[in-house]
Amino acid sequence: MVLGVIKSAIADGLITFMWVFCASCFGVLTTLIASVFNVVDYGTTLLITTSLVFSFLFMFGLIGDALGGASFNPTATAAFYAAGIGKDGDSLVSAAVRFPAQAAGAVGGALAISKFMPMQYRHMLGGPSLKVDLHTGAIAEGVLTFIITFAVLIIVLRGPRSPLVKNWLLAMTTVALVITGSQYTGPSMNPANAFGWAYISNKHASWEQFYVYWICPFIGAVLAAWTFRFIVPSPGKPRKGGKARRGKPKKA
Numbered sequence: 001m002v003l004g005v006i007k008s009a010i011a012d013g014l015i016t017f018m019w020v021f022c023a024s025c026f027g028v029l030t031t032l033i034a035s036v037f038n039v040v041d042y043g044t045t046l047l048i049t050t051s052l053v054f055s056f057l058f059m060f061g062l063i064g065d066a067l068g069g070a071s072f073n074p075t076a077t078a079a080f081y082a083a084g085i086g087k088d089g090d091s092l093v094s095a096a097v098r099f100p101a102q103a104a105g106a107v108g109g110a111l112a113i114s115k116f117m118p119m120q121y122r123h124m125l126g127g128p129s130l131k132v133d134l135h136t137g138a139i140a141e142g143v144l145t146f147i148i149t150f151a152v153l154i155i156v157l158r159g160p161r162s163p164l165v166k167n168w169l170l171a172m173t174t175v176a177l178v179i180t181g182s183q184y185t186g187p188s189m190n191p192a193n194a195f196g197w198a199y200i201s202n203k204h205a206s207w208e209q210f211y212v213y214w215i216c217p218f219i220g221a222v223l224a225a226w227t228f229r230f231i232v233p234s235p236g237k238p239r240k241g242g243k244a245r246r247g248k249p250k251k252a
Contacts, residue, residue: 005094008087011070012077012098013105015063019056019072020109020196026052028121046175054171061167073190074099075221079149082225085157099192106196114200127197128186130208137208140184142216144177148189149224158232188213 030049039045064070069087071077077098080086110127117125130137151173159166181187188194194213198204 001089004089005097008068008070008089008094009097009101011067012072013101013108015060015067015070016072016102016105016192017109017112018063019060020106020193021113022056022060023193024110024113024125025117026056027124028117031121031124050171050175053174054168057170057174058163058167061163071098072102072105072192074102074192075145075149075190075217076152077102078218079153079221079225082222083153083229102192103195106192107199108196110196110200127200128188128194128213130185130212132184134208134211137185138212138216140181141187141189141212142220144181144185144187145189145217145220146224148173148177149221150228153225153228154232185212189217191217 026049029052030045033039033048033052034045039048060072064072074095077086077090077095081090081095114122114125132140152170155166155169155173159169177189178187181189186194191214194209195204198206198209198213203209
């Protein structure tokens with residue numbers, strides 16, 4: 001039991017490190033690809049970003065499966081548990097160990113990408129930031145996390161059989177919500193990712209960080225899980241290979 005929790009925490013920390021490192025490059029990669037192909041219109045640029053998110057979601061889904069169901073988003077872990085379809089051995093105790101591991105992994109990923117990103121692109125790095133008043137931002141982050149969590153549960157557990165189609169739907173949903181929430185909170189929809197970048201700017205211990213980017217997203221995720229459980233009872237375990245976890249860039 002204890003060993004299993006430790007292994008899950010290590011796996012979560014590792015995949016969160018990798019996700020924050022990679023997802024932070026979406027903007028830079030989109031710019032570089034658009035530049036190579038002389039893309040200037042918004043629609044094609046958006047397609048490039050969505051394709052990047054899709055590719056990384058698919059890849060990280062495989063990595064997560066290989067690591068025994070590792071997750072890079074604490075709200076995803078909480079939502080699957082609240083929906084009654086978490087990993088074997090999931091509990092409040094395991095969550096108390098896994099969530100700090102995910103936060104630590106995010107800090108490591110943010111520090112690493114900040115160091116290795118070429119200087120001319122470092123201005124494109126950074127985590128979510130509050131652009132409205134505190135309570136509006138908290139509501140926005142909670143609602144966005146509710147929507148992305150409910151969408152993930154529907155797509156992963158009741159969506160198409162093809163992992164490629166699943167991940168494309170997840171990518172489109174993620175990008176759409178990131179665009180929608182950009183004028184409010186960034187957005188994050190992933191407390192670990194928000195914490196990692198807040199640590200860089202020494203804002204990780206602020207009330208804003210915990211209220212907007214931890215408390216409300218968890219409330220939104222759990223409510224989404226309960227709603228899903230009420231609407232779609234006994235969903236069962238997701239098919240292997242079809243479970244792609246979000247940080248949702250992403251959220252990213």
